[in-house]
Amino acid sequence: MGKRPRTLFDKIWDAHLVDTLDDGTGLIYIDRHLVHEVTSPQAFEGLRLAGRAVRRPGATLAVADHNVPTTDRAGGIKDEESRIQVETLERNAKAAGITYFGMDDDRQGIVHVIGPEQGLTLPGTTIVCGDSHTSTHGAFGALAFGIGTSEVEHVLATQTLLQVRAKNMRIEVTGSLGRGISAKDVILAIIGQIGTAGATGHVVEYAGSVIRGLSIEGRMTVCNMSIEAGARAGLIAPDATTFAYLKGRPMAPKAGAWEAAERFWASLPTDRGAKFNKRVTLNGAAIQPMVTWGTSPQDVLPIGASVPDPADEEDPDKRRSMERSLGYMGLEPGKPLREIRIDKVFIGSCTNARIEDLRAAAGVAKGGKVAKHVQALVVPGSGLVKAQAEAEGLDAVFRAAGFEWREPGCSMCLAMNADRLEPGERCASTSNRNFEGRQGRGGRTHLVGPEMAAAAALAGTLTDVRERIG
Amino acid sequence: MQAFTTLRGVAAPLDMVNVDTDMIIPKQFLKTIERTGLGRGLFYELRTDAKGNKKGDFVLDRPAYRAAKILVAGRNFGCGSSREHAPWALLDAGIRCVIASSFADIFFNNCFKNGILPVILPEETVKAMLKDAENGANAVFSVDLAAQTVTRPDGQTVSFDIDPARKQHLLKGLDDIGLTLEKKRSIDDYEKRQRQEQPWLATR
Numbered sequence: 001m002g003k004r005p006r007t008l009f010d011k012i013w014d015a016h017l018v019d020t021l022d023d024g025t026g027l028i029y030i031d032r033h034l035v036h037e038v039t040s041p042q043a044f045e046g047l048r049l050a051g052r053a054v055r056r057p058g059a060t061l062a063v064a065d066h067n068v069p070t071t072d073r074a075g076g077i078k079d080e081e082s083r084i085q086v087e088t089l090e091r092n093a094k095a096a097g098i099t100y101f102g103m104d105d106d107r108q109g110i111v112h113v114i115g116p117e118q119g120l121t122l123p124g125t126t127i128v129c130g131d132s133h134t135s136t137h138g139a140f141g142a143l144a145f146g147i148g149t150s151e152v153e154h155v156l157a158t159q160t161l162l163q164v165r166a167k168n169m170r171i172e173v174t175g176s177l178g179r180g181i182s183a184k185d186v187i188l189a190i191i192g193q194i195g196t197a198g199a200t201g202h203v204v205e206y207a208g209s210v211i212r213g214l215s216i217e218g219r220m221t222v223c224n225m226s227i228e229a230g231a232r233a234g235l236i237a238p239d240a241t242t243f244a245y246l247k248g249r250p251m252a253p254k255a256g257a258w259e260a261a262e263r264f265w266a267s268l269p270t271d272r273g274a275k276f277n278k279r280v281t282l283n284g285a286a287i288q289p290m291v292t293w294g295t296s297p298q299d300v301l302p303i304g305a306s307v308p309d310p311a312d313e314e315d316p317d318k319r320r321s322m323e324r325s326l327g328y329m330g331l332e333p334g335k336p337l338r339e340i341r342i343d344k345v346f347i348g349s350c351t352n353a354r355i356e357d358l359r360a361a362a363g364v365a366k367g368g369k370v371a372k373h374v375q376a377l378v379v380p381g382s383g384l385v386k387a388q389a390e391a392e393g394l395d396a397v398f399r400a401a402g403f404e405w406r407e408p409g410c411s412m413c414l415a416m417n418a419d420r421l422e423p424g425e426r427c428a429s430t431s432n433r434n435f436e437g438r439q440g441r442g443g444r445t446h447l448v449g450p451e452m453a454a455a456a457a458l459a460g461t462l463t464d465v466r467e468r469i470g
Numbered sequence: 471m472q473a474f475t476t477l478r479g480v481a482a483p484l485d486m487v488n489v490d491t492d493m494i495i496p497k498q499f500l501k502t503i504e505r506t507g508l509g510r511g512l513f514y515e516l517r518t519d520a521k522g523n524k525k526g527d528f529v530l531d532r533p534a535y536r537a538a539k540i541l542v543a544g545r546n547f548g549c550g551s552s553r554e555h556a557p558w559a560l561l562d563a564g565i566r567c568v569i570a571s572s573f574a575d576i577f578f579n580n581c582f583k584n585g586i587l588p589v590i591l592p593e594e595t596v597k598a599m600l601k602d603a604e605n606g607a608n609a610v611f612s613v614d615l616a617a618q619t620v621t622r623p624d625g626q627t628v629s630f631d632i633d634p635a636r637k638q639h640l641l642k643g644l645d646d647i648g649l650t651l652e653k654k655r656s657i658d659d660y661e662k663r664q665r666q667e668q669p670w671l672a673t674r
Contacts, residue, residue: 019656023635027653029660031671039553041503052647055657058674067501081501088503097674125671132552132576146576148554149505150583150646158650160657164633196488197546200575230549232575253670261670296488317487317544324486414551416497423520435492435550437515 005271007168008235009203012143012268016126018160026163030155031125034111035062035098037089038416039130043153044092055159057097061120064089064103065110066416070379070406073103082417096156109382109408112136112350116220117384119249123238123265128155133350133432134233135226139219140246141238141268143203146227166232167277169202173210175284180466182360183218184352184430184449186210186282187225188290192300194280199231202278205270206236210284216245217356224351225432228297237269291337291462292434292447294325299434301337303452303464309333328436329444330424337462340446344427345376345457346439347403347450349413352430353381355388357450361430362394364454364468370402371460377419378403379411403457415440428456472585473643477566477613479539482529483603489543490550491577495559508555509562530563534606540567540613542596542603547588548577557584567613569620571596582636585643587615589630598622615641 006014019027040062047054054060067082077083086103093100101108107118112133115121123141128134130152137144151161171190191198204226206219214222219236226234243262246252253261288302299322301308310322310333326333331340347353347361358380370376378398380386386408389395395405412419413431421427421443430453431438434445446462455465499511517528529535541560547570548556557580560568566586571593573581581588591599602623603609612621615637621627639646665672 018660019653021635023638025635027650027656029657029664038500042505042554045503045505050647052651056673079501085501085503122671124668130552130554132550146552148552148557148576148580148583150554150580154647154650157647158653158657159661160650160653162646162650164635196549197572197574200546200572227550227576230546230574257670261668264668296490321487414492414497416500433490433492433550435490437496438492441496441515442520 005273007270007274007276008141008205008237008268009143009166009168010274012124012126013165015124026165027160028126028163029160030128031059032120032127033060033155034115034127034129034134035060035089035093035152036066036111036129036131037064037085038066039149040092040152041085041088042149043156046153047157052157054096054098054156059159060098060156061115061118062089062093062098062100063108063111063114066410066414068103068409069417070409070411070419073407106383106387109385110350110353110410112224113354113381113385116140117249117382119246119252122246122252123242124268128161132227133224135231136220136224136350138223138226138234139216139236140242141235141265143233143235145233166203167201168275169199169204169231169278170276171204171206172208172279172281173206173284174208174281175210176213177210177284177287180289180451180469181287182449182451183214183221185287185290186284187222188292188297188300188447189282189287191225191229191297192290193282194229196228196296196298197230199226199229202231203233203235204229204231206234208284211236212239215356216241217354220354221351225297228432238265289449289452289465291452292445293329293331293337294322295328295434295436296325297432297434297447299325300447303337303462305337307331307333307335307337338464340462341426342374342428342446342456342461343425344421345374345453346379346412346427346429346431347377347453348379348381348411349431350381351432352450353379353385355385357430358385358389358394359392361450361454362397364451364465365401365403365458366397368401368458370457374457374460376403376457377406377412379406380408382408401458412439414438428453428462471583471643471645474566474585474587474615474640476615477539478610480535480537480607481540481542481569481599481603481609481611482535482538483600484529484541484543485600487544488546488549491548491553491556492550494548494556495553500553500555505558506562508559512559512563537564539564540569540611541565542569542599545571545593547573549574552576554580554583557581557586561586569596569599582640583646585640587613587640589613589620591628591630595628
C-alpha cells in the first residue's frame, strides 16, 4: 500500500497531534517541560491569577541557571533581584510538586545540559522550555524548541501547545572533518552559509557523514545553535550513539522497558524519499576553525581570513549593518583575525560546557600558560560535569595553566550574574551569541569552539588551534 | 489579552536589520518577576550612555515619536532570545504594531500572545514606509486588522497577509489557555494512549 514517506519531524509532529482546531492550528502534546528562573515567574503568576493548576508536574523539571553565581556559593546570591527570582522559582516548583534542582544540588546546571544528563531528553519526544536554546535537545531526535512565557503558562496548564506546523529543511554535511575541527566550527560554517534567518519557519534535520560521526555532545552543539540560523528547531536522527549515551540515565527507560523504547526509536529516522522544503549541503572537509568578527553569528569567517571590508558589500542594508558591527567591535577592515588581541576567554554555556568540550579545551591548555593580559574562565555546564572533570583531573590542568575553575551556570554567555565583559573588553567565547551587549554592555564577543578558546587564552590573541596541537 | 482591532498613530522608523531581542530588552531587565514596567528597558543600550543617562537621539526619544504606536523596522526583526520581555517592553512603551519584511519565529509568536500585531510586508513596501515614518509627527499610519490593511500617511492603502487563526485570536483578544482547556477530553485520551504505547514516558 505504501504510506507517504515522512521526515523525522513529520513523524514526531504526527504522533503528538492531540487535535486540529477548526482554523487548522495544531494542538500538540508536550512530553517534557524544562523551567528556569528567568522566563517562568510570570507564567506561574498567571496560573495563580486564573486559579489554574499545573497539569503534569512529573513531566516538568525546574532548575536555576541564568542568575546563579559561579564563584563560592556559601553566601547565597548577593544580587537581590537575582536572589528573588531564584527563590521564586523554588517556591513555585515546590507548590506545584515540580522537581527542583537547587544551587547546592550536584545535578544543578544549565537547563540544556542537565536535561540530557538526567535522561529527560528522549528520542521522539516533544520538549519545550522558555529558552531559545532548547533546540539543543534535538541532538537526540526530540522535537525541542524555545517558547515565550505565555506559552510556558499554556504548557504548565494544559501540557499542550497551539502550533502552526513548521516546514522541513535538511542540512547535509558530507565527507569528514579535518584535524582540529570541532562541532562548533561545523555549525558556525552552516550559519555563515545560510545566514541568521536562513532556516526561519523550518525545522532543520542535520544529516550526512560528518553529523553521524559526531559524539552526542557534538550533536548538541550543532543543534543548540539552530536558533542562530532562525530555525524553529534542529534535529538529528537517533542512532547507536544516542542509545549508548542514554542507557542507564536516571530518567531514561529502565531495563524491561528499554528494548521496546529502542525499537520505537529505531523507527523514527526520516524515510527514504521524504520531502524537504529546502536542502543545503556543505563539504565537511572544507570546514576550517571558525571565528566571528561582527555582532551576528552569521558574521563568521575561517581563522585564516581578515576582517571584511564593508566597501566590498553590494547590498546597502548589509553594508550599513557591517559598518555598525565593525564600529561596535572596534575593528578595521583588512586586519588578520589572528592578530586580534583579546582580554577575556569564556569556556562554557549550553553550547560548549559539556564534558567533551572541557576535555578538548584542557587538551589544548595542558602545559601552557594563559597570557598575562587575559582572564580566562571555565564554567562547567552542570555540577555533574564539574565532578566528572575533577575526577579526570581537568580542573587541575586548567588551574595550572591559569584558568579560573568555576561553579556551573549560564554565566558570561548572557552576563546576568556577576560574570561579564566591561565596556570595550574583547572576549573569545564558546557561547552562542555575539550580539551587541550580550556579554556585558560595550563588550565585544568572538564566538569560537572550545579548543580555539583555550588556544586564544594562551596566545592572548585569536589564533589557529591547529598550530598548537602538533 | 488586549484585543487588536484598529490602530491609528505615529510610526517610528528603526532602519536596522536583524534587531535582536537582547537589543530590544537587555538582560539586566529580565530579573523582574512582573510583566509590567519593562518600557524603561526598551532599547536601553541604544538610548542611554554608559552612565544610564538618556542620550535623546534614539528615535523613540525624539519629540515627534514619543507617542509612537507603530515601529517600522528592517528584516528579521526580533531574532535571538525567546524572552517575552521584548513584546512586554514594546507594549509598555505604547507600541502595538511592528512592520517589517520578516520576523524571527519566537518573537513573532510572542507578539500574538500580547495583543501586538506584527505585519509582514514586501521589502520595497517597508522601505517606502520607513521613508514615510521619517516625517515625524506627520507620519500617521492606520492599521485595520479585520480588513488586513495599513494606510500610509498619503492615504495609500496596503494589504497584508496573516494566518486566519492568529487574526481571530488577536481580533477577539482570546485566552488561549481557556480555549485549550475545552479540549481536556482529547488531552486525557492522548495521555491514556501514550501510557499504553510508550509506557516509559509515564510520570506523575
